[in-house]
Amino acid sequence: MSSIREEARRMKLAAPHLAAAPIEQRNAALENIAKELEKHQVEIFQANALDLQEAMEEGIAPAIQKRLKYDAVKMRDSIAGLRELEKLDDPVGQVLLERELDEGLVLRRVTVPIGVIGVIFEARPDAMVQVASLCIKSGNCAILKGGKETAGTNRALFEIIQKAVLEAGLPEHSLFQAQQHSEIDELLACDQDVDLLIPRGSNRFVRYIMEHTKIPVMGHSSGICHIYADEKADPEKAIPVIVDAKTQYPAACNAVETLLVNRQIAGKFLPKAASALAKAGVRLRGTKEAAELLERAADTGLWRAAANPGEDAETNHATEESAKRPRIAPEDIMDEEDFATEYNDLVISIRLVENVREAVEHINSFGSHHTDCILTEDDAAAEYFMQMVDSAGVYRNCSTRFADGYRYGFGAEVGISTGKLHARGPVGLDGLVTYKYRLVGGGQIVADYASGKKQFHHRDL
Amino acid sequence: MSSIREEARRMKLAAPHLAAAPIEQRNAALENIAKELEKHQVEIFQANALDLQEAMEEGIAPAIQKRLKYDAVKMRDSIAGLRELEKLDDPVGQVLLERELDEGLVLRRVTVPIGVIGVIFEARPDAMVQVASLCIKSGNCAILKGGKETAGTNRALFEIIQKAVLEAGLPEHSLFQAQQHSEIDELLACDQDVDLLIPRGSNRFVRYIMEHTKIPVMGHSSGICHIYADEKADPEKAIPVIVDAKTQYPAACNAVETLLVNRQIAGKFLPKAASALAKAGVRLRGTKEAAELLERAADTGLWRAAANPGEDAETNHATEESAKRPRIAPEDIMDEEDFATEYNDLVISIRLVENVREAVEHINSFGSHHTDCILTEDDAAAEYFMQMVDSAGVYRNCSTRFADGYRYGFGAEVGISTGKLHARGPVGLDGLVTYKYRLVGGGQIVADYASGKKQFHHRDL
Numbered sequence: 001m002s003s004i005r006e007e008a009r010r011m012k013l014a015a016p017h018l019a020a021a022p023i024e025q026r027n028a029a030l031e032n033i034a035k036e037l038e039k040h041q042v043e044i045f046q047a048n049a050l051d052l053q054e055a056m057e058e059g060i061a062p063a064i065q066k067r068l069k070y071d072a073v074k075m076r077d078s079i080a081g082l083r084e085l086e087k088l089d090d091p092v093g094q095v096l097l098e099r100e101l102d103e104g105l106v107l108r109r110v111t112v113p114i115g116v117i118g119v120i121f122e123a124r125p126d127a128m129v130q131v132a133s134l135c136i137k138s139g140n141c142a143i144l145k146g147g148k149e150t151a152g153t154n155r156a157l158f159e160i161i162q163k164a165v166l167e168a169g170l171p172e173h174s175l176f177q178a179q180q181h182s183e184i185d186e187l188l189a190c191d192q193d194v195d196l197l198i199p200r201g202s203n204r205f206v207r208y209i210m211e212h213t214k215i216p217v218m219g220h221s222s223g224i225c226h227i228y229a230d231e232k233a234d235p236e237k238a239i240p241v242i243v244d245a246k247t248q249y250p251a252a253c254n255a256v257e258t259l260l261v262n263r264q265i266a267g268k269f270l271p272k273a274a275s276a277l278a279k280a281g282v283r284l285r286g287t288k289e290a291a292e293l294l295e296r297a298a299d300t301g302l303w304r305a306a307a308n309p310g311e312d313a314e315t316n317h318a319t320e321e322s323a324k325r326p327r328i329a330p331e332d333i334m335d336e337e338d339f340a341t342e343y344n345d346l347v348i349s350i351r352l353v354e355n356v357r358e359a360v361e362h363i364n365s366f367g368s369h370h371t372d373c374i375l376t377e378d379d380a381a382a383e384y385f386m387q388m389v390d391s392a393g394v395y396r397n398c399s400t401r402f403a404d405g406y407r408y409g410f411g412a413e414v415g416i417s418t419g420k421l422h423a424r425g426p427v428g429l430d431g432l433v434t435y436k437y438r439l440v441g442g443g444q445i446v447a448d449y450a451s452g453k454k455q456f457h458h459r460d461l
Numbered sequence: 462m463s464s465i466r467e468e469a470r471r472m473k474l475a476a477p478h479l480a481a482a483p484i485e486q487r488n489a490a491l492e493n494i495a496k497e498l499e500k501h502q503v504e505i506f507q508a509n510a511l512d513l514q515e516a517m518e519e520g521i522a523p524a525i526q527k528r529l530k531y532d533a534v535k536m537r538d539s540i541a542g543l544r545e546l547e548k549l550d551d552p553v554g555q556v557l558l559e560r561e562l563d564e565g566l567v568l569r570r571v572t573v574p575i576g577v578i579g580v581i582f583e584a585r586p587d588a589m590v591q592v593a594s595l596c597i598k599s600g601n602c603a604i605l606k607g608g609k610e611t612a613g614t615n616r617a618l619f620e621i622i623q624k625a626v627l628e629a630g631l632p633e634h635s636l637f638q639a640q641q642h643s644e645i646d647e648l649l650a651c652d653q654d655v656d657l658l659i660p661r662g663s664n665r666f667v668r669y670i671m672e673h674t675k676i677p678v679m680g681h682s683s684g685i686c687h688i689y690a691d692e693k694a695d696p697e698k699a700i701p702v703i704v705d706a707k708t709q710y711p712a713a714c715n716a717v718e719t720l721l722v723n724r725q726i727a728g729k730f731l732p733k734a735a736s737a738l739a740k741a742g743v744r745l746r747g748t749k750e751a752a753e754l755l756e757r758a759a760d761t762g763l764w765r766a767a768a769n770p771g772e773d774a775e776t777n778h779a780t781e782e783s784a785k786r787p788r789i790a791p792e793d794i795m796d797e798e799d800f801a802t803e804y805n806d807l808v809i810s811i812r813l814v815e816n817v818r819e820a821v822e823h824i825n826s827f828g829s830h831h832t833d834c835i836l837t838e839d840d841a842a843a844e845y846f847m848q849m850v851d852s853a854g855v856y857r858n859c860s861t862r863f864a865d866g867y868r869y870g871f872g873a874e875v876g877i878s879t880g881k882l883h884a885r886g887p888v889g890l891d892g893l894v895t896y897k898y899r900l901v902g903g904g905q906i907v908a909d910y911a912s913g914k915k916q917f918h919h920r921d922l
Contacts, residue, residue, distance in 0.1 A: 016825070016849040099870055105859060107869060114881050115851065195881050216677075216882050237904030244906035364477070386899050388477040390576065398566060398902030407910070408568060408898070409560055409919035420575050420656050420895045421677050421883040434881045437869070438847050441859030443698030445705035449868070458870035 004143065004186040007176045008116060008193035011141040014173035015115045019139045023090040025168050029136050032164030033129070034082040037075060040160055044070065047156040048125060055149050063251075068150050070125035078129040081412060085137050088411050091429040092139045098461040102454060105441040106461070111433045113139035115195040118187050119414065120209070122201050123147025128157045132175060134414050136165060138432035143187060143194070145178040147201075155179070188213035198415045198427075203342065218427065220418035222342045223253030224368040225400040228260040228359040228385065229269055230376035237397055238269070238375040239276045244399040245373070247280045251344045253416060254371050254393075254403040258339060258349040260359045261290075266352050271297035274326035277348060284328045285338075286350030291328035293352070298325045339366040356381045360388045367391060369418045371403040371425075392418055392425035465604065465647040468637045469654035472577045472602040475634035480574045480600045484551040486629050490597050493625030494590070495543040501621055502536060508617040509586060516610050524712075529611050531586035539590040542873055546598050549872050552890040553600045559922040563915060566902040567922070572894045574600035576656040579648050580875065581670070583662050584608025589618045593636060595875050597626060599893035604648060604655070606639040608662075616640070649674035659876045659888075664803065679888065681879035683803045684714025685829040686861045689721040689820040689846065690730055691837035698858055699730075699836040700737050705860040706834070708741045712805050714877060715832050715854075715864040719800060719810040721820045722751075727813050732758035735787035738809060745789045746799075747811030752789035754813070759786045800827040817842045821849045828852060830879045832864040832886075853879055853886035 037044070048070040055068055097109035117140045121127045128146050135142035146154040158177040165174055178187065187194065191214040198218050199209040206221040227245055229238055245256035261270050274284055274294055284294075328350065339349055339362070353359045356374070363372050371393035374385040386394040393403045403426060405413020410428025417423050423431030448454040498505070509531040516529055558570035578601045582588045589607050596603035607615040619638040626635055639648065648655065652675040659679050660670040667682040688706055690699055706717035722731050735745055735755055745755075789811065800810055800823070814820045817835070824833050832854035835846040847855040854864045864887060866874020871889025878884050884892030909915040 013825075016821075016851055020848050101863070101868060101870065105863075211675075214672075216880070218882075234904075240906050241904055244908050248907045248911065360477070364474075382901075387481050390477055391897065393898045393900060395900045396902065398900055398905040399907045401907035402562070402566075402900055402902075402905070403898075407562060407907075407917060409562065409917065419677070421679075424895055425898045434885055436852065437854045437864075437886045439854060439856045439859055439863055440843075441857065441863075443695075443702055444859040444863070445701050446709045446860050446862035446868075447705050450709065456868060456870065 004183045008190040010173040011116045012193040014171040015141045017171045019113045027086045029165045029168035030082045030086050034079045036160045044156045047152040051152045091433045100459045105444050108438045116141045118143045118197045120145045120199045123149035125153040132161045143176045191215045219415045222368040223370040225256045226258045226363045226372040227256050228374045231262040231264045232378035233375040263352045278326040283347045285332040286328045290350040371400045465644045469651040471634040473654040475632040476576045476602045478632045488547045490626045490629035491543045495540045497621045505617045508613040512613045552894045561920045566905050569899045577602045578657045579604045580659045581606045584610035586614040593622045604637045652676045680876045683829045684831040686717045687719045687824045687833040688717050689835045692723040692725045693839035694836040721814050724813045739787035744808045746793040747789045751811040832861045
C-alpha cells in the first residue's frame with residue numbers, strides 16, 4: 001500500500017494530464033459515476049447499513065446517525081447533483097483576458113485547474129460523491145479523506161468513482177482515498193506536491209489543519225454570524241428571519257449566533273423576538289442590559305409572542321411557558337469577550353447597540369467574517385452595513401442560512417471560505433481553478449522595448 | 462512612536478472606511494502625490510544624495526548604487542506612472558455576478574479591497590511611490606517597509622505621500638511606514654489585523670517571511686525560468702530570445718536560468734547559442750553531454766558565432782575569444798540536482814532533452830513555476846508545452862523577460878506570484894482586491910425552500 005506522500009508525488013505528475021483532459025471526458029466520468037451508483041446501490045446500502053450499525057453500537061446521537069445514512073433518497077440527490085454538474089460550463093480554459101501587447105505578441109490569461117487538492121470532509125456519504133465530482137469537473141487531482149463513521153460506505157463509493165473515472169480514460173492517479181486518520185498528518189507535510197487543502201468539520205479540527213501545514217488552506221474554522229435588527233426593522237419580516245437563521249439548522253456554520261438590536265426599538269422588538277426564539281426552543285444569552293430589558297417587559301406584560309416561530313421548531317409545554325416570559329437567566333449574562341462564541345446549537349447571544357455603526361464595529365470585532373445580516377427598511381443604513389461589514393456575505397432582510405453554494409446557484413460547493421484570498425464565501429467550481437498567462441510571439445525581445453526601438457500598444461482583443 | 466501591532470490594529474479599523482472612499486477621492490490622492498513630488502523634488506534629491514553617499518562609503522557595488530538613485534528621470538517616471546494609474550478603471554465595486562435567486566432575492570458578487578496589506582520591498586525609491594499608489598488606488602491600507610539603503614529617501618517620499626493622502630480626505634491610518642528592520646518580525650505576528658503580506662527581495666528573505674507568519678503571503682521566493690529550444694526552433698528568432706532572456710537584466714526573477722535543447726538540433730544549434738551567450742559575457746554550465754558536444758563542435762569548427770549577441774552586452778577581448786570557442790569548463794559540469802539553481806547573474810545551465818515531453822518534465826520538476834518558454838515553429842509542440850508546463854507564464858517564441866506588470870499593461874505591479882491561489886504571475890490592481898457577496902431580500906427564510914413551499918430559479922441579471 002502506497003503512502004500518501006508517494007501518492008501525492010504521482011498525482012503531481014498526473015495533474016497536468018488531467019488538466020489537459022477535454023471537458024467531454026471529464027463529463028463522461030461524472031455520467032459514469034451516476035450510472036455506476038445506480039448499478040451498485042445494493043452493495044452501497046449494505047456497506048452503509050454496517051456503518052450505521054456500528055455507529056449505533058457506539059451510541060452516536062440520532063441527529064448524527066441521520067447524517068451518516070445513505071439511502072435511496074440521498075442517492076437520487078447524488079445522481080441528480082452529478083447530472084446538474086455535467087450541465088455546468090467548463091470552468092477550465094476560460095479566457096479572462098486577451099491582449100495584444102504589440103504587433104504579433106499576444107497575451108492570454110486562461111483558467112486552469114489548481115492541480116492537486118486535499119479535501120478532508122465530515123462523515124457524510126453524499127459529500128464523497130460531491131467532492132470527488134467537483135474535483136473531476138474542474139480538472140483537479142484530489143486526495144479524499146472522509147469521516148471515519150462512514151468508512152465502509154466511503155470505500156464502496158470510492159471504488160465506484162475510481163472505476164468510473166478510469167473508464168472515462170482519465171489518468172490513473174486522478175483520485176486517491178485516504179482511509180486512516182494518521183494519513184492526515186502525512187498529507188499536511190506534502191507541501192511540495194499538494195497545492196491546496198480544503199478541511200471541513202469542527203472549528204478545532206480546521207484550526208489544527210491551518211496551524212500544521214505550509215499548504216494553502218481554504219475554508220473556515222468558525223461561523224459566528226450576526227443579525228442586526230435596525231431602528232427601521234420591520235418586525236413582520238425580521239422575526240421570522242431571526243428564527244429561521246437560528247433554528248432551521250443550528251449546527252450549520254451559517255446559522256446566526258448573535259442578535260444585535262438597536263436600542264431605539266429594543267423595548268418593543270426584543271421581547272417579541274425573544275418570545276419567538278424561546279418558543280422555538282432557543283436558549284437566550286446576552287448582556288445585563290438585554291436581560292434587564294426582558295425582565296421589565298415580562299413584568300409589565302409589554303411583549304407579545306411572535307406570530308410565526310419557524311416551522312422546524314419542536315414546541316413543547318416548557319418552551320410554550322418560556323415563550324410567555326422569555327428571559328436571560330443570571331448564568332447566561334454575558335461579558336463582552338463572550339460574544340466571540342459559536343454555539344452550533346439552539347442558543348443565541350443578544351446585545352443592544354446604539355446604531356448601525358456600533359453594530360458594524362461589534363461584527364467586525366467579534367465575528368468570523370462569514371455571513372452577517374441587517375434587518376431594516378432604511379436604504380442608507382443597509383448600504384452602510386453592507387459596505388462596512390468585512391465579511392464574505394453581507395445580507396439585508398433575509399436569513400443567513402442562504403450562504404450556501406446550492407442556494408447561490410453554484411451547482412454544489414466544496415466548502416465556505418472566510419479567508420480573503422482566492423475564493424471567498426461558498427466555493428463552487430470557480431474556486432477550484434486558477435489561471436496561467438500564455439504569451440505567444442514571433443521572436444520578440446525585451447531589449448527592443450527597453451531601448452525604445454519598439455513600443456507596447458496594449459490593445460485588448 | 463506607535464508599535465507596528467498597534468498601528469495594524471488602527472489600520473484594521475480604518476480599512477472599511479478607506480474601502481468605502483469613492484474613486485474620485487482615491488484618484489485625487491494620487492494626483493496630490495504627483496504634484497507634491499514635483500514641488501518637493503529638491504528635498505527628495507537631497508535626501509537621496511545622502512543615502513547614496515552613505516552607500517558609497519559602505520562600498521556598495523555600482524550596479525546597486527544605480528538602483529538606489531532617485532533623480533529627475535526617475536521622478537518623471539514616477540509621476541507618469543501615477544497619472545497612468547489615475548486613468549485605470551476602479552478595481553473596487555465591480556459586479557462580477559448578479560443573480561436573482563428567487564423573486565425579490567438578489568445576489569451580487571462585488572469586488573472589494575483586501576483590507577490591510579504589508580509590503581516589504583527592496584531599496585528602490587521608485588518602489589515606494591509605486592507600491593503606495595497601487596494600494597491607495599485599490600482602496601487598501603498598507604504598511605510599507607522599504608530597503609534600508611534608501612531609508613532617507615523613503616522617509617522624504619513617505620512624508621509627501623502621507624500628506625497627499627490626508628489632503629484628499631482619506632483616513633488617517635491608511636498608510637504607515639515601518640522604518641526599522643526589527644519591525645518586520647513584529648509585522649509577521651499581526652495575523653489578526655493584516656490580511657496579506659507581499660515580500661520582495663532575495664530568495665532567502667522571501668522564504669524567511671513565508672516560513673515565519675500565519676498571514677497569507679503573495680510573491681515568489683525564486684525565479685528559475687527555462688527556455689526550451691525545440692526540434693523545430695528557428696535559430697534566427699531563437700538565439701536573440703535566449704540572449705535577451707539571460708542578459709537584458711540578469712538580476713531579474715524573469716531572467717532565464719536554464720536552457721534546454723532538443724537533441725535532434727543540439728549539434729548545430731547549441732554551438733551557435735553558446736557562442737552568442739559567451740559573446741554576451743555569459744558563463745556556461747551544463748551536463749557532461751552538453752559540455753562534450755561543445756568540445757567536439759569547437760574541435761571541428763562546426764559552430765558559427767551568432768549574428769546578434771544582445772545589445773546590452775559589454776564585449777571585450779576575453780569574451781570575443783570565448784565566443785569563438787564556447788565551452789563548459791570541467792568545474793561547470795552539472796549533476797541533475799544542480800538544475801534547481803537561480804543565478805541572478807550572467808551564468809546559464811544547459812541540458813539536452815529528447816523531446817518536448819522531457820523538457821516539460823524537467824521544468825515541472827526543477828522550475829519555480831514562474832515563466833517558461835518554448836522556441837518552436839511547431840504548433841503541436843507549442844500547445845503541448847503551454848498546456849503541460851505548470852507555471853504562471855508559459856511563452857512561445859519570446860523572451861521570459863516580458864513577465865512584468867508594465868509589459869502586460871497592468872499599469873504597474875506590486876509583485877510576481879508563483880503561488881497558485883488568488884493572483885498568479887505579475888500582480889497589478891486586480892490582485893489587490895477580493896469580493897464579497899451581497900444578498901438583498903424582503904424577509905425570505907430558508908425553511909420555505911427546504912420544505913418545498915418556494916423554489917429557487919437562479920436567473921442571472
